[in-house]
Amino acid sequence: MHFEPTRAAALSRLLEFVPRAGKAYANSRNYDDGHEGEAARRNVSQLSPWLHAGLINEAEVLDTVLAHHSPRAAEKFISEVFWRIYFKGYLEQRPTIWQAFGEDRVAAYAKMDGNAGLSTGYTEAIEGRTGIAAFDHWARELTETGYLHNHARMWFASIWIFTLKLDWTLGADFFLRHLMDADAASNTLSWRWVAGLHTKGKTYLARQGNIARYTANQPDGPLEAEGLASEAPALDEEADHRRQELHLPNAVENEQFKDPYALLLHDEGASHVPLDLPAPPALVISAARPEARSPGQIGERAREFARGAVQSGAEAAASAFDCKVRTWSPGDNLADILDEEDVDRVVLPFLPVGWTKDALMPELASMIEAGTAIQLIGELDRATWPFAKAGFFGVKKKIDSVLAETGITGTGIAGAERQLAAMETSD
Numbered sequence: 228m229h230f231e232p233t234r235a236a237a238l239s240r241l242l243e244f245v246p247r248a249g250k251a252y253a254n255s256r257n258y259d260d261g262h263e264g265e266a267a268r269r270n271v272s273q274l275s276p277w278l279h280a281g282l283i284n285e286a287e288v289l290d291t292v293l294a295h296h297s298p299r300a301a302e303k304f305i306s307e308v309f310w311r312i313y314f315k316g317y318l319e320q321r322p323t324i325w326q327a328f329g330e331d332r333v334a335a336y337a338k339m340d341g342n343a344g345l346s347t348g349y350t351e352a353i354e355g356r357t358g359i360a361a362f363d364h365w366a367r368e369l370t371e372t373g374y375l376h377n378h379a380r381m382w383f384a385s386i387w388i389f390t391l392k393l394d395w396t397l398g399a400d401f402f403l404r405h406l407m408d409a410d411a412a413s414n415t416l417s418w419r420w421v422a423g424l425h426t427k428g429k430t431y432l433a434r435q436g437n438i439a440r441y442t443a444n445q446p447d448g449p450l451e452a453e454g455l456a457s458e459a460p461a462l463d464e465e466a467d468h469r470r471q472e473l474h475l476p477n478a479v480e481n482e483q484f485k486d487p488y489a490l491l492l493h494d495e496g497a498s499h500v501p502l503d504l505p506a507p508p509a510l511v512i513s514a515a516r517p518e519a520r521s522p523g524q525i526g527e528r529a530r531e532f533a534r535g536a537v538q539s540g541a542e543a544a545a546s547a548f549d550c551k552v553r554t555w556s557p558g559d560n561l562a563d564i565l566d567e568e569d570v571d572r573v574v575l576p577f578l579p580v581g582w583t584k585d586a587l588m589p590e591l592a593s594m595i596e597a598g599t600a601i602q603l604i605g606e607l608d609r610a611t612w613p614f615a616k617a618g619f620f621g622v623k624k625k626i627d628s629v630l631a632e633t634g635i636t637g638t639g640i641a642g643a644e645r646q647l648a649a650m651e652t653s654d
């Protein structure tokens with residue numbers, strides 16, 4: 228599967244997958260059939276890198292799926308997309324989890340420096356040399372392709388924590404460095420879920436038989452996983468990550484767009500299309516920060532996807548609005564760019580808790596405070612996040628009402644097809 232970091236590729240992937248998003252997805256999604264060959268990964272959408280980059284959004288995906296399937300037939304797929312929204316809303320209300328992850332990760336790397344045993348165990352794990360065939364296969368697959376199947380991510384994290392007894396923050400960081408879809412919320416909270424830190428005390432144990440069953444269709448037969456831990460005692464932590472009030476930007480008024488403004492596109496909001504801007508920007512600013520996700524080295528696939536997404540999104544916006552693109556690189560001063568271009572307002576897709584926000588917010592915070600930088604948040608996030616207070620069930624039971632409230636009823640397919648056709652003719 229080729230991942231091209233453009234909106235056209237996201238739409239084309241969505242339209243190609245959508246016929247299989249109903250019962251077929253529910254029945255086959257748990258199988259990790261490998262990434263090689265004609266039929267590779269047809270059981271899942273592989274839309275996550277484009278969703279993370281904001282080249283397409285969840286509302287568009289759900290609307291398109293509902294144009295093809297009844298809500299009941301697509302229930303499983305819809306629910307998985309809501310897991311992503313749930314995790315984002317949950318981290319937004321518990322930002323100290325992300326902060327603590329960053330601090331604990333630094334401490335875990337430092338601890339390895341002075342401990343040859345730990346360092347060897349870690350290196351063998353990330354290089355795929357543990358001797359556990361399935362685990363080694365996924366470690367190599369991740370670094371080579373930038374993607375892992377969901378079930379493989381669960382088994383991998385479980386083996387990392389409970390069999391290899393490595394620090395979970397280092398495993399989560401390994402994922403962040405290499406996944407094209409790396410996401411502060413989905414990744415950190417999924418690792419915590421496996422470890423028993425998300426749903427307190429409930430862990431995920433990888434089992435040899437389960438791995439063999441769900442990898443039976445791999446090109447070389449089922450993956451072997453001998454010597455796995457037989458129990459998964461929950462990890463513990465001292466920190467109490469209390470829920471904080473959700474502060475979302477207000478809905479915008481057309482009035483706010485009357486003065487010239489710069490549209491700032493970033494790693495989690497790389498396309499102007501889902502933003503539905505009421506007036507054209509005078510300037511596009513591209514601000515990719517893939518290196519900010521980890522103190523370690525970022526895998527080439529992950530870095531190139533993130534950079535390519537922001538670049539393609541910025542070029543598309545500049546062409547749609549007939550304006551210029553300026554690149555805001557790390558170390559550059561945003562205020563200087565705005566001065567040079569004679570623009571004093573910025574509009575940007577919402578920056579959720581994570582590394583993109585960590586990297587960009589220091590310069591944007593005072594502008595947001597002063598009302599000269601405006602963040603745009605999607606209606607689906609705004610409607611769902613308040614329910615992401617504790618477990619997923621709080622969101623799950625609201626899915627139907629949220630979809631109705633946000634008008635996601637299945638009218639999008641024609642829109643997606645039209646947009647793709649328009650893009651192809653303008654190429």
Ligand SMILES: Cc1cc2nc3c(=O)[nH]c(=O)nc-3n(C[C@H](O)[C@H](O)[C@H](O)COP(=O)(O)OP(=O)(O)OC[C@H]3O[C@@H](n4cnc5c(N)ncnc54)[C@H](O)[C@@H]3O)c2cc1C
Pocket residue numbers: 256271272273274275276278279307308309310311312314375376377378380381384402406408409410411413414415417418421
């Ligand atoms: C340890 C671990 C780490 C993970 N790290 C990330 C990450 O960094 N970024 C990320 O996007 N997902 C992460 N996931 C969730 C999930 O594995 C991926 O979203 C999914 O595999 C992406 O493939 P897909 O697009 O083919 O998914 P599909 O099965 O086609 O699902 C459609 C969409 O729903 C969302 N989704 C599906 N499953 C989940 C899930 N379990 N949790 C949250 N959202 C989901 C994704 O946006 C996905 O694109 C992680 C899961 C685990 C267990």
